[in-house]
Amino acid sequence: MHEPYLKAMATLLRRSQPRHDLYTVFGHCMEAMALAMANSVDLRQREPREARYLDIVGQYRPDVIDLFPRVLAELVQALEVCPGDVLGALFHDLELHNKARGQFFTPYTLSRFMAQVTIGDCESVKAIIGGHGFVTAMEPACGAGAMVIALAEAMRDLGINYQRHLHVTAIDIDPRAIHMAYVQLSLLHIPAHLMVGNSLSGETSEHWYTPAHILGGWNARLAHRRRQEPAGETLVHAVEAPPAPAPMNHAVSPSREPRASPPAMPQQLSLF
Secondary structure: OOOOHHHHHHHHHHHHOOOOOOHHHHHHHHEEEEEHHHHHHHHHHHHHHHHHHHHHHHOOOOOHHHHHHHHHHHHHHHHOOOOOOHHHHHHHOOOOHOOOOOOOOOOHHHHHHHHHHHHOHHHHHHHHHHHOEEEEEEEEEOOOOOHHHHHHHHHHOOOOOHHHHHHEEEEOOEEEEEHHHHHHHHHOOEEEEEEEEOOOOOOOOEEEEEHHHOOOOHHHHHHHHHOOOOOOOHHHHHHHOOOOOOOOOOOOOOOOOOOOOOOOOOOEEOOO
């Protein structure tokens, strides 16, 4: 269902050739879109990000810059048809995965299957939401956000409003992937905290908060639930999300407190 929009987006970006490298233009287009969205809500990081945005657009002539909002318009229309990893598919359609040293994003059909397996029994998820107001999900290698989008769609299909009852913490080592994921999760209004970093070492360098995270007051909601959690509570696969940062500020490193006996029902979903 996304094919006409993917074709239109690919055609637009290819117009930058041969004057510009397509891989570089794609990356700058994703980053510019992410910066524009973030700067509308994340005011504490606005100044350096605005400078970065101006640096990007200063590298191209107006005819190339004009392609960026047109690509965004096609993306918006595609996601209005149905959720999906549109940018991940575009990355492959442009054959940029070969230049990215074999970087492949998970096919969305597989992501949908894995999301349904992760959710499992609908009643257990609804019970968590009934007790705590929402569930959290941790994606340690998010790519363009396919698994997160699939999880949100699976929750929607079960009659659960993911915009109110799901919060996602997502990490990827590739800044380009984080920019792609941020754009798509923002457009789908998924509350999320995305980080450029290494999920194994815990090192992070950039923090991106979707408009749904900031406008939904998720810093306070996450902090409140942490205060209410029993000392012996564990999470699915023993994966713990970083604590919520101060509003629109850099996040602090997650605490690693000892965990005792597992609870009857986990509160965090782990996506792989």
